[in-house]
Amino acid sequence: MKVLVIGGDGYCGWATALYLSNRGYEVGILDSLVRRHWDAQLCVETLTPIAPIQQRIQRWKDLTGKSIDLFVGDLTDYTFLSGAMHSFEPEAVVHFGEQRSAPFSMIDREHAVLTQVNNVVGTLNLLYVMRESFPDCHLVKLGTMGEYGTPNIDIEEGYITIEHNGRKDTLPYPKQPGSFYHLSKVHDSHNIHFACKIWGLRATDLNQGIVYGVLTDETGMDELLVNRLDYDGVFGTALNRFCIQAAVGHPLTVYGSGSQTRAMLDIRDTVRCVELAIATPANPGEFRVFNQFTEMFSIQDIAMMIKGAGNSLGLSVEIKSIENPRVEAEEHYFNAKNTNLLDLGLQPHLLSDSLLDSLLNFSIKYKDRVDESQILPKVTWR
Numbered sequence: 001m002k003v004l005v006i007g008g009d010g011y012c013g014w015a016t017a018l019y020l021s022n023r024g025y026e027v028g029i030l031d032s033l034v035r036r037h038w039d040a041q042l043c044v045e046t047l048t049p050i051a052p053i054q055q056r057i058q059r060w061k062d063l064t065g066k067s068i069d070l071f072v073g074d075l076t077d078y079t080f081l082s083g084a085m086h087s088f089e090p091e092a093v094v095h096f097g098e099q100r101s102a103p104f105s106m107i108d109r110e111h112a113v114l115t116q117v118n119n120v121v122g123t124l125n126l127l128y129v130m131r132e133s134f135p136d137c138h139l140v141k142l143g144t145m146g147e148y149g150t151p152n153i154d155i156e157e158g159y160i161t162i163e164h165n166g167r168k169d170t171l172p173y174p175k176q177p178g179s180f181y182h183l184s185k186v187h188d189s190h191n192i193h194f195a196c197k198i199w200g201l202r203a204t205d206l207n208q209g210i211v212y213g214v215l216t217d218e219t220g221m222d223e224l225l226v227n228r229l230d231y232d233g234v235f236g237t238a239l240n241r242f243c244i245q246a247a248v249g250h251p252l253t254v255y256g257s258g259s260q261t262r263a264m265l266d267i268r269d270t271v272r273c274v275e276l277a278i279a280t281p282a283n284p285g286e287f288r289v290f291n292q293f294t295e296m297f298s299i300q301d302i303a304m305m306i307k308g309a310g311n312s313l314g315l316s317v318e319i320k321s322i323e324n325p326r327v328e329a330e331e332h333y334f335n336a337k338n339t340n341l342l343d344l345g346l347q348p349h350l351l352s353d354s355l356l357d358s359l360l361n362f363s364i365k366y367k368d369r370v371d372e373s374q375i376l377p378k379v380t381w382r
């Protein structure tokens with residue numbers, strides 16, 4: 001099967017492209033490389049040094065004999081997108097190609113507008129090219145668990161059945177996103193749902209939790225294939241930040257009380273979930289939603305786990321609460337369903353098993369590359 005991975009130079013996309021290629025899929029990567037540009041603008045860098053995309057792909061070919069087609073250009077450029085789609089003719093498109101940082105979208109008006117235009121227009125262009133020329137192609141789109149916010153009831157997978165004034169209906173689950181970035185994903189979800197309904201397109205929205213880990217079987221094969229590890233205040237996740245802080249002897253900085261609970265998954269489960277979605281496509285006209293995560297942790301839980309893992313390596317690790325730069329509920333109920341992917345056969349990796357090999361050891365190996373001035377938050381929601 002031919003699969004186009006949009007955003008294939010990024011963290012999730014690179015791991016997915018190699019995984020699918022290794023499993024015998026014919027893979028193309030479409031990416032504008034804009035993420036490398038945003039890093040340069042913000043003066044931040046992945047902890048692990050990543051090679052240029054052309055070198056990465058060449059190394060993959062040298063090692064495995066498998067080719068990956070490359071289309072460098074912007075999804076918001078319809079002429080380019082249409083040309084790439086007609087040249088590659090995918091049967092499935094996996095769409096990771098968006099601005100994906102909540103703090104980035106909250107820097108100022110320009111970054112909020114950039115995020116929403118980039119994400120919403122890119123996805124809309126994709127829907128139009130599929131409608132015009134690839135109506136049977138399956139769109140696998142990366143959404144986020146952050147679209148739901150933190151409601152005081154269980155979070156279902158995309159839809160909820162409600163009885164109201166004696167009548168009953170199954171409706172899209174209410175969304176209460178927490179940043180202009182998360183809002184862009186909600187707007188995408190609505191546009192995709194609508195396109196499935198009116199044009200009969202088929203799509204799967206993967207509401208993904210926070211992804212962690214550097215290693216997959218493929219990215220671990222060679223230094224030139226290494227994946228990114230973002231730890232800075234804009235693109236880094238709390239888990240990555242804590243690992244780097246433990247490695248350099250900085251206190252782990254928990255935002256606020258640390259009771260905020262989030263859904264998470266190992267990068268090895270991301271790539272497997274995408275394959276499960278591709279292998280059993282949505283039906284024509286169906287807008288299918290999977291919650292893509294394996295475990296839920298509070299930020300405080302994560303800090304404690306990293307302290308424990310750091311201590312086992314002889315590191316002395318301190319945990320410190322700092323003022324929360326975000327506007328978010330800190331004490332809240334959080335219980336999300338994630339049975340759809342498990343029913344398709346997902347066998348989760350657990351954070352407790354990957355913390356050392358896929359995170360802490362990388363943080364220690366590359367600790368001389370850490371720029372401590374980039375770790376603490378500079379963007380606030382207020």
Ligand SMILES: NC(=O)c1ccc[n+]([C@@H]2O[C@H](COP(=O)([O-])OP(=O)(O)OC[C@H]3O[C@@H](n4cnc5c(N)ncnc54)[C@H](O)[C@@H]3O)[C@@H](O)[C@H]2O)c1
Nearest residue numbers: 007009010011012032033034035075096097098100142211
């Ligand atoms: N990383 C996570 O923890 C996480 C969690 C939930 C959801 N997601 C979603 O998964 C997707 C991938 O996330 P990631 O962490 O790999 O991000 P990333 O920034 O590492 O990769 C995104 C890639 O998309 C490319 N891109 C962005 N806009 C583009 C455009 N207009 N045209 C072409 N290419 C473009 C970038 O250059 C980059 O290579 C995003 O949609 C994100 O919202 C990620």
